[in-house]
Amino acid sequence: MVATVVLLSLLRLLSAAEGTDRDALLAFKAGVTSDPTGALRSWTNDTGTAASFCRWAGVSCSAAGRVTTLDVSSYGLEGTLSPAVADLAYLEFLNLTNNAFSGAIPDSLGKLTRLRYLSLCDNSFSGGIPGTLGGPANLTVVYLNNNGLTGGVPAWLGAMPALVYLTLYQNALTGTIPPELANLTTIQQLRLDQNFLEGVIPDGLARLPRLQFFNVYGNRLTGEIPRGFFNMSSLQGLSLTKNAFHGELPPDAGARSPNLLYLYFGGNRLSGTIPASLGNATKLQVLSLANNSFTGQVPPEVGRLCLNSLQLSNNELTASDAGGWEFLDNLTNCDALYEIQLDGNNLGGAMPTSIARLSPQLQGLSLAGNRISGVIPPGIGSLVKLQTLDLGHNLLAGAIPSGIGKLKNLRMLQLKGNELAGPVPSAMSDLTQLLNLDLSGNSLNGSIPPSLGNLQRLTLLNLSGNGLVGNVPSELFGLSALSLAMDLSGNQLDGVIPREVGQLVKLALMALSGNRFTGDVPAELGSCQSLEFLNLDGNLFTGSIPSSLSRLKGLRSLNLSSNRLSGAIPPELGQMSGLQELDLSRNDLSGGVPAGLENMTSLIELDVSDNNLDGNVPLHGVFANATGFNMAGNSALCGGAPQLQLPPCRSIAGSDSTGGDHLLLKIALR
Ligand SMILES: *[C@@H]1O[C@H](CO)[C@@H](O)[C@H](O)[C@H]1NC(C)=O
Ligand SMILES: *[C@@H]1O[C@H](CO)[C@@H](O)[C@H](O)[C@H]1NC(C)=O
Ligand SMILES: *[C@@H]1O[C@H](CO)[C@@H](O)[C@H](O)[C@H]1NC(C)=O
Ligand SMILES: *[C@@H]1O[C@H](CO)[C@@H](O)[C@H](O)[C@H]1NC(C)=O
Ligand SMILES: *[C@@H]1O[C@H](CO)[C@@H](O)[C@H](O)[C@H]1NC(C)=O
Ligand SMILES: *[C@@H]1O[C@H](CO)[C@@H](O)[C@H](O)[C@H]1NC(C)=O
Ligand SMILES: *[C@@H]1O[C@H](CO)[C@@H](O)[C@H](O)[C@H]1NC(C)=O
Ligand SMILES: *[C@@H]1O[C@H](CO)[C@@H](O)[C@H](O)[C@H]1NC(C)=O
Ligand SMILES: *[C@@H]1O[C@H](CO)[C@@H](O)[C@H](O)[C@H]1NC(C)=O
Ligand SMILES: *[C@@H]1O[C@H](CO)[C@@H](O)[C@H](O)[C@H]1NC(C)=O
Ligand SMILES: *[C@@H]1O[C@H](CO)[C@@H](O)[C@H](O)[C@H]1NC(C)=O
Ligand SMILES: *[C@@H]1O[C@H](CO)[C@@H](O)[C@H](O)[C@H]1NC(C)=O
Helix, strand or coil, X not given: CHHHHHHHHHHHHHHHHXXXXXXXXXXXXXXXXECCCCCCCCCCCCCCCCCHHHHCCCEEECCCCCEEEEECCCCCCEEECCHHHHHCCCCCEEECCCCEEEECCCHHHHHCCCCCEXXXXXXXXXXCCCCCCCCCCCCCEEECCCCEECCCCCHHHHHCCCCXXXXXXXXXXXXECCHHHHHCCCCCEEECCCCCCEECCCHHHHHCCCCCEEECCCCEECCECCHHHHHCXXXXXXXXXXXXXXXXXXXXXXXXXXXXXXXXXXXXXXXXXXXXXXXXXXXXXXXXXXXXXEEEECCHHHHHCCCCEEECCCCEEEEECCECCHHXXXXXXXXXXXXXXXXXXXXXXXXXXXXXXXXCCCCEEECCCCEEECCCCHHXXXXXXXXXXXXXXXXXXXXXXXXXXXXXXXXXXXXXXXXXXXXXXXXXXXCCCCCEEECCCCEXXXXXXXXXXXXXXXXXXXXXXXXXXXXXXXXXXXXXXXCCEEECCCCEEEEECCHHHHHCCCCCEEECXXXXXXXXCCHHHHHCCCCCEEECCCCCCECCCCHHHHHCCCCCEEECCXXXXXXXXXXXXXXXXXXXXXXXXXXXXXXXXXXXXXXXXXXXXXXXXXXXXXXXXXXXXXXXXXXXXXXXXXXXEEECCHHHCCCCCCCECCECCCHHHHHHHHHHHC
16 A cells, blocks of 8 residues: 555656656757757657657666756757756756857756756857856866857856866857866866957966866967966966967976977967976977067977977077077977978078978978078978978078979978079979969079979969069960969060960969060950959060950959050950059050040059050049049140149040040041
């Protein structure tokens, strides 16, 4: 009798509880407005079998038939998270990772006292982190990253005695880091990066006994880096990039960091020297101090580390023939190295030949923007995996070694702004993966090797500002991938432009300025459909301006100045609706100014000075005043806006001729 009563009441309890879980799940489902894969199709209010909801997709239950796990991650669900989910009183794992839930995180989650794992990351939740999540004392994992959360980092997070992973990154959190987080004695990973946090890092965080990874990259944090971080044997990764930290690194920075794998300190206001003790952080793989104000020499001890990546760009580091390059010599012992960035420092002295003995695994080497002299070591060809080699803006002299042709994986080769002399080595044609080749601003001579036409992936070619002579090989115009720029300006190139130029249909910028090109401006240029900038100024081009140029619908700037062009300005130019700058000055153009140019609302600069133009100047658009219009040095222009102070036009044959009409008249008279 008693037993029956107990059993009955137990059953009643169970079914009540069961009803609660079922209802909570159905309420959860009701919050879902879009279920593109039909993942929740199995979730129906079918009361036929006991605890049937335990078999619903994403649901797991305890032996007693209570929901312990709700994992609907990556189901593509949209909607809001129903507060009723907190009625799943036995829930331990709630995983909504990678859906499109929006709206607020319900306060009610604080009721889930058994919750151990909460992942709402990679959704679109907005609003603040609820003030009452503090209930679940057993929470070990809280992933709220990649949402649109606003407001502050709540202090109660510090009161979670079991928290191991806390990720709040990529939200829009503001305010300061609460010092209470220093009570997270079990935390191993703390990620607050990519928010708008301000203030200092509370010192206490640098004493968390189990902390392995701490990341506050991309906030607005200030103050000094708490010294304690360099005293944490547990610490493996510290990322403070892109904040406003200042001060110096402690002299013993690496002495007590045996497990440190990476230090990302780039983009702050750190100063002082790089501590030699970092060489004692023997597991260090990435040392990134770029974009700060570090001074002095790079200590040789840094070269003792077997780093993957050394990023020291944009500091004030020094080296000379008397010292400062030993670290590089010592790095030659490290096979793991794949990247060295030393650009934008004050490194001087001769280029160390040891760069040729760096790891053959090296993929990126940048020494640009220093004061390095000497020659490019011929042995550089042994860095066969190099993809990026940037030696631009130094004082390098001598020839480009033909060994460079062995760097068959190169994507980018920047040698601009040096004092390199001699020819463009024909071995360069072996660099068939090259996307970006910039040899500008050197003293290279000889002619352009036709074999450069082999560089079929090239998107940018800059040979400007050298002493290159001879014709442009027609092979160069077969570089069908050229899309960013072909800049051959400022050389002593001559001859006619090959008709093949019309094959460059992807090219946005062509600059042939300041050479000795002769012959016509090729009509085929009209086929270069992607051109936005065309600079042919400062050559010896003759003939008339081809009307085909008007087919270049995307052209923003056309410079034909300082040539020997003659004839009329083609009226078709007035149909180039995107043109902003047109420079036809210093030629021998004649006839009128095409009236169509006045209707080009985009045109803000028109220079037709020093030609032989005559006739009526239009009134509107760029002609309205002298701001963007220069017509000085023409023989007989008249009319125009009063501001231009031109003589009035004499009426010809009873018409108030526009330039266009005038042109017709002239042709008719011939
Ligand atoms: C589920 O069905 C039961 C029994 O028919 C009903 O009492 C309950 O209100 C339903 N729940 C929902 C969320 O529709
Ligand atoms: C939560 O979902 C993500 C994405 O599917 C998965 O990687 C993770 O392992 C899940 N968490 C748990 C505790 O199952
Ligand atoms: C927290 O976890 C411990 C150990 O797993 C367990 O004994 C305790 O009941 C849990 N507390 C809650 C509120 O679930
Ligand atoms: C850490 O917790 C202790 C007791 O649990 C409390 O007294 C102290 O105020 C907390 N510290 C911070 C910074 O919140
Ligand atoms: C570093 O750790 C040692 C021993 O754990 C301790 O005595 C010292 O005060 C710590 N120094 C700093 C700056 O935290
Ligand atoms: C340094 O700053 C430049 C320019 O803002 C940026 O492109 C680069 O990624 C930064 N480097 C590092 C290592 O932070
Ligand atoms: C590095 O460690 C060695 C051996 O533990 C020690 O002798 C040396 O002083 C340390 N160097 C620095 C710069 O801390
Ligand atoms: C750098 O390398 C040289 C030559 O191998 C060696 O004598 C020197 O001890 C190394 N320096 C450090 C700090 O490891
Ligand atoms: C190119 O320059 C080098 C070094 O300045 C010089 O020796 C050589 O004669 C020049 N070659 C040509 C073709 O001008
Ligand atoms: C080519 O290089 C010169 C000199 O380095 C530079 O001024 C010019 O802008 C570059 N051309 C392009 C298209 O980037
Ligand atoms: C300029 O625009 C006006 C008004 O749209 C139009 O009447 C005129 O014909 C245009 N002039 C030329 C030369 O296209
Ligand atoms: C010149 O004309 C342009 C375009 O009509 C106008 O924006 C600008 O204010 C004028 N400048 C002067 C000095 O009148």
